[in-house]
Amino acid sequence: MRRIMDRGSAENWDVVVALTDLPLHSHGRKLVVNLSHEHSLALLSLPSLGGLRLQTRARQAVEAAVLGLSGPQTSGSEGPPRSQPLLRPFVSRLAPIHPGPIGEQETADLRYVVSGPRGYLRVLLGMVRANRPWRLVPGLSKALAAALATGAVATVNSTVWSLAQTLSAPRLVIATVGSVALMIGWLIVDADLWHRPAESSLEAKQRARLYNTSTVVTVGIGVLVCYVGLMVVNWVWALFILNDQVFASVTRHPLDAEEYLTLSWFVASVATVGGALGSGLESDEAIRAAAYSKREQERRNTLQGDHVDQLSK
Structure with missing residues (x-):
């Protein structure tokens, strides 16, 4: 003021x-x-x-x-x-x-x-809005490339066909939650996005909790957008590449609309895990730039610098 x-x-x-x-x-x-x-x-x-x-x-x-x-x-x-x-x-x-x-x-x-x-x-919603979570998708080019490559290979794998055909809807949901959680956790830990309070006061802890919650929600929204995109790409790729006779000979089930959906859903989870591994090729600066607005990056860099100064003293 x-x-x-x-x-x-x-x-x-x-x-x-x-x-x-x-x-x-x-x-x-x-x-x-x-x-x-x-x-x-x-x-x-x-x-x-x-x-x-x-x-x-x-x-x-x-x-x-x-x-x-x-x-x-x-x-x-x-x-x-x-x-x-x-x-x-x-x-x-x-x-x-x-x-x-x-x-x-x-x-x-x-x-x-x-x-x-x-x-x-x-x-919290205002902080997430300021971070613009949709910018995470184009910002993780290497991770997306790894996810797309993983999905393309998994779609034509007969073992994946058999696994997808035997999975029930609850198991597919568990696979989705697990792969998305793995991707979120990997990005936060690998790029050191978790904020630790420099002070032990209650207000500092509340502030850090708010920042970390906004980080999880921001990255989570971005990863979910990537997941849906992978699911759509895998579905289109399966429509183009799969042969119903070959699929039926392996799984003993016809390749109908339900099988296309189940397969693309399961492959999206597999590809997301591959994308999590591929995100290790991204620099920490690239992940932070994708996860935060410019002002938020500057603010966190300042807080990190102050924390390092206090530790050095």
Whole structure:
């Protein structure tokens, strides 16, 4: 807030509204917005707006902040009604907000926070949205190449045909969950994406837990998108390459639509395991670039550097 105030004074701005994609915390609660009517400043944490309709919600929040800060101010005896319009962009069934505590030495004179499971979920979705998990797919080119090669070979393997034909739906689901979990765990461990708190305080641990949960969800969404893509590619490849007579002679079952689906499903799990091994060929920087936004990468590099400095001391 003091940096915002200094910038506003230097530029001679009447009202300053700052946005950040950093999930901010205040007294153990997740911050939505900080307001200083005395200095006409507002600091808005974008993850608190959630993962849906972010641009619309951010625009509404900025407009409400400007109107609230530039409008006539009430006296202290009249209390918080001067900022009631700020509630409108944030109020929803998923994330109820309420005023938060403010220290005596803080620049802000009014603060709104979210707490509880619904507030946590909204901030988490906002962090995942900022990471853009769909960018993980083109960012793991070597892993995808290994997965596609594994799937192409497995599709024409008669042993895989027999295994796929004997697997029930629950076992196929278990294979899916296992292969996806293996891929997620491998990427996080191999690229050192797991954040460890540099401090032992409760707030630092909560912050690290939030970061790590967003990492797992971000990577998980990306891996699931890859899995579905592999399943579709394997299905198309099976339609093109398999011969129903040869398949029936090996499995004693005709090659119908159900067999195509079962085979492509099972092969997608096998290919995902191959992709996990192939991801070891990717550099840590490439995986981080695929998993995080640019600002998030810079932030984590800074945190990692601070942690290393503390260890060296």
